[in-house]
Amino acid sequence: MRAGIIPQPLAELPWRIILLVLAIGSFGLLVLYSAAGGSVRPWALSQGIKLVVFLGAAVAASRVPEGVWKAGAWPVYALLTLALIGVEALGHISGGSQRWLDLGFIRLQPSELMKPAIVLAVARFYDFMPPAEIRRWPAVIGPAVLIAVPAALVMLQPDLGTAIMIGAGGATVMFLAGLPLRLFVGGALGAAVVGRIGFGFLREYQRNRILIFLDPESDPLRTGYHISQSKIAIGSGGIWGKGFLNGTQSHLDYLPEGHTDFVFATMAEEWGLVGGCLLILAFLLVIRWGIDVGQRAESRFARLTAAGLATTIFFYVAINLAMVMGLAPVVGIPLPLVSFGGSAQMTVLLCLAILMSMDRQNRKRVGWR
Incomplete structure (x- = not known):
C-alpha cells in the first residue's frame, strides 16, 4: 500500500471502520427492502x-485538518443557533412539528446538525480555558448556557x-473535561425537580408517552400501541428470527413506523436475537x-x-433500543444508518468524518503504519 499500489490519500483512511459502517448501512437497506414488502x-x-452520497462526503471531509474543525466550532454553533431561531419564525411544519427550514433544494433540520456542533463548541470552550480554571464556576456556567440555548429552542419545536x-x-x-461529579449529581436532581414541574407544560402526546412508559398496559390499543x-x-x-421477508408485524401493518423509529423491531422479527446482537x-x-x-x-x-462524538453515536443507538424495547419513553430517536431518513444518517456520518479527521492526525503524528 505504501509502495504506490493504492494512492496515499486512500491508504490513509481507516478502511475497517468505513467498511463496517457500510455493512451496517447495507444491512439497513435489507431491512427497509423487507419493510416495503420486498421492494426498493x-x-x-x-x-x-x-x-x-453522505459516506462519500464523510470520506472527503476526513481530509479536513483538525485545526479547521477547531476554528469553526463557535461560528458553526452560532449559525445553527440562528437557524434554530429561523425555524421558529419561518420553519416548515410537518406532522404537527416545526423542525425544518425549506431552502428550496433541500429541507434542512438544524437541530440534527446541532448534535455534533454542541460537542465541538463545548470542547472548544474547555480547550480555550486554562486547566487551573476548570473547577471554578465559569467552567460550568459558560458550557451550560451553550447547551441550554439550543436545547430550549429545540424543545419549542x-x-x-x-x-x-x-x-x-x-x-x-x-x-470528560474534569468537572466534579457532585455537580452532575446535583444537576440530575435539579433536572428531576424541573421535569416534574415541567410535565404539566408538555404537549398531550408527550405526557401520554411518559405515562405509557410507566404503565405500558394501561392503553395498549391507543397511546401504548407502538x-x-x-x-x-x-x-x-425468537433466537433466529422468522426469516428475511417473512415478518408479519410490519408486513401486515401492525407495527407503526416500522421503517423509521421502530425499524429495530422490524429487523428483530426477521433476524431474531442473533441478528439484533450482531447489529x-x-x-x-x-x-x-x-x-x-x-x-x-x-x-x-x-x-x-x-x-463526545463517539458518545453521541452511543446515545443514538442506546436511546432508540431502549425506546423500542419499552425501557424508555418514545422520544422519536431513529436508529442511525438503519432507520429511513437522511437527517440522522447525515449527522452520524458527519461525526464519523470528524473522527476520521482526528484519527488521521493521530496516525500522521506517530507515523503511518
Missing part, C-alpha cells in the same frame, strides 16, 4: 443513494428527543473506535471532541 421503493433506494441528545452530548464533554406491537415483533422473532456489536465496535481515537489524541480539543 419507497425507502431502500432513496436510503441507499443517501448512504453513498417541539422535539424532546433531540433536545435530550443535545443536552447529553454537551454534558458528556463537561464531565410499544405493545414493538415488543410483540421483537419477541416473536449492536457492530455499533459498539464503531463507538469503541471513536473512543480510541480520543484516547490517542494529543490535543485537549481532539480528546474531548472525539469522546
